[in-house]
Amino acid sequence: MWLSLGGANELSSVSNSEHCRIVHGMVGAEDIEFDASTNxxxxxxDDRRSHSMGVQEAGAIYRVxxxxxxxxxxxxxxxxxxxxxxxxxxxxxxxxxxxxxxxxSHRFPxxxxxxxxxxxxxxxxxxxxxxxxxxxxxxxSPNDIVALAQDEFYFTNDRKAVTGTSMFxxxxxxxxxxxxxxxxxxxxxxxxxxxxxxxxIAFQQSSNTLWVSExxxxxxxxxxxxxxxxxxxxxxxMPLGNSPDNISVTKExxxxxxxxxxxxxxxxxVSDAAHPSPSRVWRIxxxxxxxxxxxxxxxxxxxxxxxxxSDKQWLLGSIYNEGLLICAANE
Numbered sequence: 217m218w219l220s221l222g223g224a225n226e227l228s229s230v231s232n233s234e235h236c237r238i239v240h241g242m243v244g245a246e247d248i249e250f251d252a253s254t255n256x257x258x259x260x261x262d263d264r265r266s267h268s269m270g271v272q273e274a275g276a277i278y279r280v281x282x283x284x285x286x287x288x289x290x291x292x293x294x295x296x297x298x299x300x301x302x303x304x305x306x307x308x309x310x311x312x313x314x315x316x317x318x319x320x321s322h323r324f325p326x327x328x329x330x331x332x333x334x335x336x337x338x339x340x341x342x343x344x345x346x347x348x349x350x351x352x353x354x355x356x357s358p359n360d361i362v363a364l365a366q367d368e369f370y371f372t373n374d375r376k377a378v379t380g381t382s383m384f385x386x387x388x389x390x391x392x393x394x395x396x397x398x399x400x401x402x403x404x405x406x407x408x409x410x411x412x413x414x415x416x417i418a419f420q421q422s423s424n425t426l427w428v429s430e431x432x433x434x435x436x437x438x439x440x441x442x443x444x445x446x447x448x449x450x451x452x453x454m455p456l457g458n459s460p461d462n463i464s465v466t467k468e469x470x471x472x473x474x475x476x477x478x479x480x481x482x483x484x485x486v487s488d489a490a491h492p493s494p495s496r497v498w499r500i501x502x503x504x505x506x507x508x509x510x511x512x513x514x515x516x517x518x519x520x521x522x523x524x525x526s527d528k529q530w531l532l533g534s535i536y537n538e539g540l541l542i543c544a545a546n547e
Contacts, residue, residue, distance in 0.1 A: 236509075236532075236543040238516060241289040242278050245533030245540055247360065249308035249317070250523040252467045255282040257523065257531055258292075258317055258339075260303040265536045267302075267325045268486055274301045277319065279342050280540070282525060287542070294337065294344030300324065305360030305417075305462070307369065308339075315339040316347070318369055320358045328357050328378035336366065354397050354404045360417045360462060362426070368400040368446065370407075370426060372414035387413065390432030396439075398446045407448050411437070416462035416521075422469045425451065429460035429473065436460060436473065436500075456505060457496060466524035470501040472508070474519050474532070485517050485536060495519035497530060497543075509543050516541050 242261040250257045262275030276295060281288040295301045300323040307318040317337045324330035332355050337344040347366070355371070357378050363369040376393035377383040386393055395408035396417065408414070412432035419426050419441070426439045426448060435455050439448035457475030459482070464472045476482045477494040485493035492513030499508045509530065511519060519541070521533045532541040 236541050238539045239287050240539040243538045246520050246535050247306050248521045248523045248533050249306055258308055260306045262302050275303045290342050292342050292344050307361045307363040309363045318361050318363045320361050332358050352404050359415050362417045362419045370396055370398050372396055372417050374413050400446055418463040418465050420465055427463050429463055431459045434458055462521035464523045470499055472522045473498045474521050482518050493517040497522040
């Protein structure tokens with residue numbers, strides 16, 4: 217079990233954290249969406265380490281503008297009245313000239329049985345204006361989401377069991393019981409149910425491919441999407457890293473995948489911020505996968521997401537760490 221979590225894993229390449237700099241301003245930037253047309257990133261942040269210690273302060277969405285090159289961070293307004301707002305996976309999209317954000321929110325982050333919501337917000341500058349709030353039995357352990365339009369999205373449930381011994385066994389043994397749900401025009405359908413901790417999800421429009429990371433399966437899965445029904449056909453299972461997390465698509469159409477090198481160190485990092493949790497970022501393009509960034513975790517631990525600010529510069533977020541990380545690509 218220790219080995220299956222990557223307890224013996226170390227980075228096989230030298231950490232290139234010297235090419236990175238921390239930008240302070242938030243804690244627990246678990247997911248990031250970047251709009252290349254405006255050079256604005258939207259960040260889902262929640263202080264998960266404090267939750268594990270009994271503190272239940274609500275999370276927030278941040279707007280990070282790179283219009284003038286340097287990041288300008290603003291906490292977005294509009295969720296203050298949502299005391300149980302604990303954002304996780306997010307998905308940005310533009311429809312009919314308006315910008316929107318879908319947000320997965322956990323009502324009580326330390327107890328998945330307390331329920332979850334999926335919010336749809338219209339983005340108006342630094343304001344989030346609630347358009348909809350979705351609840352359903354199939355939203356039982358949501359992790360990440362990718363929207364195609366206001367009335368259609370896919371999301372992952374990372375577990376089937378959400379409490380007790382069953383959940384403990386499922387996660388530690390890497391049982392393939394989680395999956396992907398499709399939503400369209402008010403209808404929810406479970407399309408995939410055989411993944412070992414389904415995590416990140418992204419849609420690669422150029423190839424009409426839905427990508428899903430399987431954290432306990434150490435792999436990515438590629439599905440062809442039926443444009444009429446939304447059904448998914450498995451195309452490929454790609455072994456990748458130890459514990460792949462969020463997936464993003466660059467403006468060039470490549471994938472960036474965050475990967476937790478050592479699951480045991482990641483777990484220890486929750487209660488002990490001084491214990492490093494090493495991470496990698498993979499870039500997957502037409503020529504296969506390439507290691508872009510390797511971090512030993514001493515400066516910045518548990519990287520969960522990477523987005524491309526340009527072809528040579530990435531913006532990274534962490535499950536527990538303070539701040540964001542801006543890195544130059546590892547050639």
